[in-house]
Every structure is written in C-alpha cells, then in structure tokens.
Amino acid sequence: MSDIQFSHVQTAHCESGVISNIFRHYGLHISEPMAFGIGAGIFFGHLPFLKVNGVPGTTYRIWPGAIFQRVCKRLGVKMQSQNFSTPEKAMLELDRILEKGTPVGMLSSVYYLPYLPAAYRFHFNAHNILAFGKSGDNYQISDPVMDHITEIDPKSLAEARFAKGFPAPKGKMYYALSVPEQVSLQKPIKEGIDQSCHYMLKLRLPMFGVSGIRYLAKRLKHYPEKVGERKAVLYLGNIIRMQEEIGTGGAGFRFMYAAFLQEAANLLQKEELGVLSQDLTRVGDLWRNFAFNAGRVCKNRAVNNVSYGELSEMLMQCAAEEELVFKRLSKVKL
Numbered sequence: 001m002s003d004i005q006f007s008h009v010q011t012a013h014c015e016s017g018v019i020s021n022i023f024r025h026y027g028l029h030i031s032e033p034m035a036f037g038i039g040a041g042i043f044f045g046h047l048p049f050l051k052v053n054g055v056p057g058t059t060y061r062i063w064p065g066a067i068f069q070r071v072c073k074r075l076g077v078k079m080q081s082q083n084f085s086t087p088e089k090a091m092l093e094l095d096r097i098l099e100k101g102t103p104v105g106m107l108s109s110v111y112y113l114p115y116l117p118a119a120y121r122f123h124f125n126a127h128n129i130l131a132f133g134k135s136g137d138n139y140q141i142s143d144p145v146m147d148h149i150t151e152i153d154p155k156s157l158a159e160a161r162f163a164k165g166f167p168a169p170k171g172k173m174y175y176a177l178s179v180p181e182q183v184s185l186q187k188p189i190k191e192g193i194d195q196s197c198h199y200m201l202k203l204r205l206p207m208f209g210v211s212g213i214r215y216l217a218k219r220l221k222h223y224p225e226k227v228g229e230r231k232a233v234l235y236l237g238n239i240i241r242m243q244e245e246i247g248t249g250g251a252g253f254r255f256m257y258a259a260f261l262q263e264a265a266n267l268l269q270k271e272e273l274g275v276l277s278q279d280l281t282r283v284g285d286l287w288r289n290f291a292f293n294a295g296r297v298c299k300n301r302a303v304n305n306v307s308y309g310e311l312s313e314m315l316m317q318c319a320a321e322e323e324l325v326f327k328r329l330s331k332v333k334l
Contacts, residue, residue: 006133008021012144013144013252014128014143015068016067018068018144020035026179028182030071038070039192040070040195041061041062041066041067042200044208044322045057045209046213048219053123055234055238060242070192078179079177081173082171083170087158087171090158098133098134102175103131104132106161107128107170108125108163108169109124109127112156112160113127115141123165125168130142130143137153138154189264193330196257210326214319217312220235223236240291251288254280254322261273261277272332273332276332280322282321
C-alpha cells in the first residue's frame with residue numbers, strides 16, 4: 001500500500017471538512033467556512049412527510065453532497081465519484097485508489113464507526129470520512145469530527161459504507177483527479193452567496209428556507225394536541241438532535257456561515273459582509289437559546305412554564321432575524 005503523507009485537521013462539519021482536507025492535501029488552502037459558503041451550505045427545511053427514525057425530518061443545511069459538488073465546480077476541481085452494487089467491489093476499488101497514493105472520501109453511517117463514542121453512534125447515513133492508507137488490514141481514517149487520525153477494520157468500514165436506510169450510502173467514494181494550485185475566490189464567493197440567498201428567501205415551497213422555519217414554528221405550537229404529549233416530546237427532541245448533534249447543527253451552521261462572511265469581508269474588502277457576519281452570529285445565539293429551552297421541555301425541566309407556544313415564538317424570531325440578514329446580504333454588491 002502506498003504511503004500517503006496526509007495532514008489531518010479537525011473541523012466542525014464532515015462534508016465541508018473532508019473537502020477542505022482534500023484540497024489542502026493538494027496545496028489548495030481553502031478553510032472549512034470558505035468551502036461551506038462557496039458551496040452555499042446554509043439552508044433550512046422541515047419535511048413532516050419524510051420520517052427519520054419515525055419522526056419528521058428537519059435539516060439546517062443543504063442536502064448531502066451539494067456542498068461538495070458546488071465547491072468543486074466553482075473552484076475548477078475535478079473529482080471522480082462512484083457508487084457500487086456490492087461491498088466487495090467497493091472495498092476492492094478503495095484499495096486500488098489508495099494504492100496510487102490518492103486520499104479517498106467516503107459516505108458512511110456513523111452507527112458502524114467503532115472509533116466514535118457510543119453516544120454518537122446512531123443510524124445517520126450521510127457522514128463523510130476520508131481514508132488515506134492502511135495499517136495492516138485496517139484503514140487509516142481522517143474523520144473531520146475527530147481530533148486525531150484513527151483506524152477502522154475492513155468489516156466495520158464495509159458495513160458503514162453499505163448501511164441500510166435513508167439515504168443509503170451505496171458505497172459512495174470520491175477522490176481528486178486534478179486540483180488547481182491557485183484560484184480566484186471573488187466569483188465563487190459571489191455565486192455561493194447568491195445561491196444561499198435564493199434558497200433561504202425565494203423557494204416557493206413553504207417547507208424550505210425562512211418560510212420553512214415559520215412552517216415548523218406553526219406546527220410545533222400544536223404538537224401536544226395534534227400528536228399527543230409523548231410524540232410531541234419525541235418530535236421536539238429530534239429537532240434539537242438535528243440542530244445540536246448532527247454535524248454542527250442549526251446554530252453551528254449559522255456560526256460557520258458567519259465565519260465565511262467575515263473571511264469574505266476581509267478578502268473582498270467589503271465591510272458590509274463583516275457587519276452581516278456579526279448579525280448572523282446573533283441569530284445563531286437565538287437558535288442556541290431555542291435548543292436550550294426545548295431541551296428543558298423534553299426533560300420536563302421547563303423554567304417558568306415554557307410552553308410549546310413560547311418555543312414556537314422563539315422559532316418565529318429566528319425566522320424574522322434570518323430573513324433580515326439574507327435580504328440585506330442579497331443586496332450587497334460583490
């Protein structure tokens with residue numbers, strides 16, 4: 001097996017983290033927030049008809065794979081992406097590419113990653129990791145959420161790559177074919193910002209963007225009488241879990257996008273972006289406040305009788321503030 005000299009950097013979110021680490025390996029230094037922003041990763045969606053582990057799905061970022069595709073396209077990076085029909089074919093191809101000295105990104109289920117703490121191992125099938133070599137039979141893994149390089153046995157890795165459920169990873173792997181040494185970031189930044197503003201403000205379906213936050217707020221208010229107290233707690237708990245435990249979650253994605261805006265402000269000498277970065281950071285604080293209070297409701301520790309109605313109002317405030325930020329952002333001349 002070829003000895004790949006790979007520099008692992010811990011990041012906040014798996015997809016943007018793997019992208020940043022792969023690019024860095026080839027000499028293209030793009031920070032994780034910059035990758036997230038160029039890829040227009042910030043988003044919101046609430047899909048009551050799409051059940052995840054029996055409860056409605058909520059997302060605070062764009063769908064898996066979109067950041068990766070957009071960043072590569074906008075920066076002129078050529079990547080090869082593959083899916084497989086069987087674990088045997090997938091593992092053979094992984095070995096073949098690693099033998100060439102090429103780091104390989106993969107989609108996996110966190111449930112089958114034995115190096116993760118037990119509390120984080122549940123059925124979530126859209127976690128990105130990167131293999132860069134082997135130690136004996138085990139694969140050397142750069143997992144962006146870990147602070148150090150780790151290893152995984154072939155059986156566990158195959159299980160993680162072919163986990164059942166939605167979305168099915170199907171052994172997906174990806175690796176770089178060519179990476180430019182230098183890029184101009186002005187146009188990719190503008191395209192990323194324009195796309196984020198469109199998705200947050202202008203999608204016609206009520207479940208997405210700022211409208212989606214209001215959509216969830218209205219439904220949340222009536223959870224107890226619509227689905228019963230027990231299911232209401234399960235539904236609310238999943239909203240918090242998706243916000244605070246999956247990747248960087250709702251508030252964390254707002255903080256990351258704020259970091260992108262600050263970096264873009266410095267690169268492009270646009271003071272307005274720096275101001276909006278501070279404003280979006282405050283929106284992230286609102287999301288954290290919502291999660292804190294929602295968690296107390298789930299644990300029956302509500303202070304001053306915080307109700308589902310009051311939680312709904314907190315979400316309405318998040319929606320109002322995000323709408324202001326993205327409307328102002330859409331008017332910045334870049």
